[in-house]
Amino acid sequence: MINNNTHIVFDLDDTLYKEIEFVKSAYLYINSYIKSRYSIDLSKSIKKCLENEINFFDLINSKLNQNQIFPIEKYLELYRFHYPKIKLSDDTTFFLDKILSHNIDFSIITDGRSVSQRNKITALGLRHLAKNIIISEETGFEKPHLNNFEILNRIYTDKKLIYIADNTSKDFLAPNILKWNTICLLDNGQNIHKQNFDLEFNYLPKLKITNLKELIVL
Numbered sequence: 579m580i581n582n583n584t585h586i587v588f589d590l591d592d593t594l595y596k597e598i599e600f601v602k603s604a605y606l607y608i609n610s611y612i613k614s615r616y617s618i619d620l621s622k623s624i625k626k627c628l629e630n631e632i633n634f635f636d637l638i639n640s641k642l643n644q645n646q647i648f649p650i651e652k653y654l655e656l657y658r659f660h661y662p663k664i665k666l667s668d669d670t671t672f673f674l675d676k677i678l679s680h681n682i683d684f685s686i687i688t689d690g691r692s693v694s695q696r697n698k699i700t701a702l703g704l705r706h707l708a709k710n711i712i713i714s715e716e717t718g719f720e721k722p723h724l725n726n727f728e729i730l731n732r733i734y735t736d737k738k739l740i741y742i743a744d745n746t747s748k749d750f751l752a753p754n755i756l757k758w759n760t761i762c763l764l765d766n767g768q769n770i771h772k773q774n775f776d777l778e779f780n781y782l783p784k785l786k787i788t789n790l791k792e793l794i795v796l
């Protein structure tokens with residue numbers, strides 16, 4: 579499936595890394611911000627927030643005095659624009675090393691804010707490795723719009739394009755329409771968006787995998 583005639587395109591969140599790790603990083607960052615100002619440490623409760631037992635912002639409101647609480651916009655700003663502590667899994671690193679060593683390039687198409695997504699990509703060490711980084715806020719088009727996929731269609735006219743992603747509700751429709759190969763990385767239980775395969779044919783991936791290493795047949 580993957581050879582020198584292939585250009586691989588990845589989604590970012592819950593495909594190249596688990597988005598829950600970004601959420602954890604953001605909560606810890608907000609916690610350090612609060613701690614440095616009020617010496618209140620919420621870190622022991624963050625695990626419960628990540629397991630959806632408690633809402634993180636409710637937790638903050640319950641622990642801080644009225645005059646210590648920042649407007650919600652401040653927390654959202656910290657959440658979205660902090661530089662995250664996230665990293666690639668060993669399997670993803672192995673897969674990327676493998677394709678790059680065979681001179682197979684890759685790009686990223688992701689929905690989200692420019693600063694947040696670029697921070698994530700830089701933190702994952704992919705900023706200089708990805709040939710093209712296409713972010714919805716920068717182009718003005720979100721999945722499942724065709725636009726961001728057509729950009730790569732125009733660049734890689736002689737390549738077979740593959741989109742590897744996780745979200746069945748929006749990720750695969752456009753690349754399917756453009757006759758790309760589409761591959762879904764299955765949820766290992768940690769994904770933010772749950773996967774539903776009970777959908778119209780055009781929304782479904784051509785292949786499902788549990789690990790990127792399954793694609794290596796080089």
Ligand SMILES: [Mg+2]
Pocket residue numbers: 589590591592593743744745
């Ligand atoms: Mg995703």
